[in-house]
Amino acid sequence: MEEIQHxxxxxNGITMHVAEKGxxxxxxxxxxxxxxxxSWRRQILALSSLGFHAVAPDLxxxxxxxxxxxxxxxxxxxxxxxxxxxxxxIGAEQVFLVGHDWGAMIGWYLCLFRPERIxxxxxxxxxxxxxxxxxxxxxxxxxxxxxxxxxxxxQEPGKIExxxxxxGTKEVLKKIFSDRTPGPPCLPxxxxxxxxxxxxITLPSWLSEEDLSYFAMKFDQRGFTGxxxxxxxxxxxxELTAAWTRAKVQxxxxxxxxxxxxxxxxPGVKEYVHNDRGFKNDVPLLKEVVVMEGxxxxxxxxxxxxxxKHICDFCKEF
Numbered sequence: 001m002e003e004i005q006h007x008x009x010x011x012n013g014i015t016m017h018v019a020e021k022g023x024x025x026x027x028x029x030x031x032x033x034x035x036x037x038x039s040w041r042r043q044i045l046a047l048s049s050l051g052f053h054a055v056a057p058d059l060x061x062x063x064x065x066x067x068x069x070x071x072x073x074x075x076x077x078x079x080x081x082x083x084x085x086x087x088x089x090i091g092a093e094q095v096f097l098v099g100h101d102w103g104a105m106i107g108w109y110l111c112l113f114r115p116e117r118i119x120x121x122x123x124x125x126x127x128x129x130x131x132x133x134x135x136x137x138x139x140x141x142x143x144x145x146x147x148x149x150x151x152x153x154x155q156e157p158g159k160i161e162x163x164x165x166x167x168g169t170k171e172v173l174k175k176i177f178s179d180r181t182p183g184p185p186c187l188p189x190x191x192x193x194x195x196x197x198x199x200x201i202t203l204p205s206w207l208s209e210e211d212l213s214y215f216a217m218k219f220d221q222r223g224f225t226g227x228x229x230x231x232x233x234x235x236x237x238x239e240l241t242a243a244w245t246r247a248k249v250q251x252x253x254x255x256x257x258x259x260x261x262x263x264x265x266x267p268g269v270k271e272y273v274h275n276d277r278g279f280k281n282d283v284p285l286l287k288e289v290v291v292m293e294g295x296x297x298x299x300x301x302x303x304x305x306x307x308x309k310h311i312c313d314f315c316k317e318f
Contacts, residue, residue, distance in 0.1 A: 011085035017064035022048025029056040032101020042304035061226020074229040100124040120252040154231040183266030258295030
């Protein structure tokens with residue numbers, strides 16, 4: 001890991017921490033929640049050894065990157081603005097894009113807003129969903145999944161942060177990383193994360209105590225509010241993207257998901273992903289959908305070698 005280089009860069013009015021390694025075509029890696037650049041450690045090492053320049057920032061609000069106070073500062077236009085400024089700063093006119101979880105969602109926005117900057121997008125876990133011009137995202141989620149749906153429970157500032165503090169950063173992260181309960185994920189008010197001293201949580205085989213400690217240290221330093229604010233801007237993103245209603249993603253895409261992923265197992269997602277009038281219609285240049293047997297949500301960490309090969313093979317097509 002000491003081979004990975006770290007730098008602080010000024011982009012779009014904030015200071016961003018970036019991890020990178022290698023020379024050659026740039027692959028931009030975007031992490032999700034509750035993660036960091038560190039989620040891509042195995043991809044950075046592998047892809048840089050195969051002739052790519054791997055670049056993995058901490059997104060705004062995470063890790064060593066600046067965390068603005070205002071919730072509105074985490075809307076899709078600002079976050080995509082960070083990434084475009086980052087590409088400009090490193091002199092990359094076009095890049096291969098890899099995103100997971102919220103990184104995938106931001107990746108879809110980046111492909112929509114600035115498709116000329118993306119050669120191809122390897123998307124993990126979260127498929128594109130076209131904007132519904134009739135109903136806002138939170139209203140849709142409450143209608144479908146109820147008030148305890150995790151995104152709905154994340155909305156009130158300070159509430160879920162207090163629950164995390166109650167259970168402890170390390171225990172909450174361990175629970176999230178190890179959970180394989182089928183979706184839709186819900187957080188009951190009496191015990192949001194289902195943590196109990198009577199049932200200790202075992203770390204998954206792909207995550208070491210050292211890995212968990214690194215994540216916990218950075219979230220203890222920065223807090224979770226920045227990452228949670230992405231969820232709190234979902235209705236604002238809906239308002240800001242009215243001009244992209246019915247817009248299609250015009251970038252070559254490979255979609256990879258674990259069969260046990262809570263996103264994939266949420267009602268309606270499989271049907272959309274595998275329906276030519278759904279995902280393929282919204283993403284006309286969708287090249288392939290890969291469903292990995294026995295894999296959960298954090299697929300880039302759990303199935304690192306297979307994911308590395310998928311990314312490399314896909315990038316070599318262009």
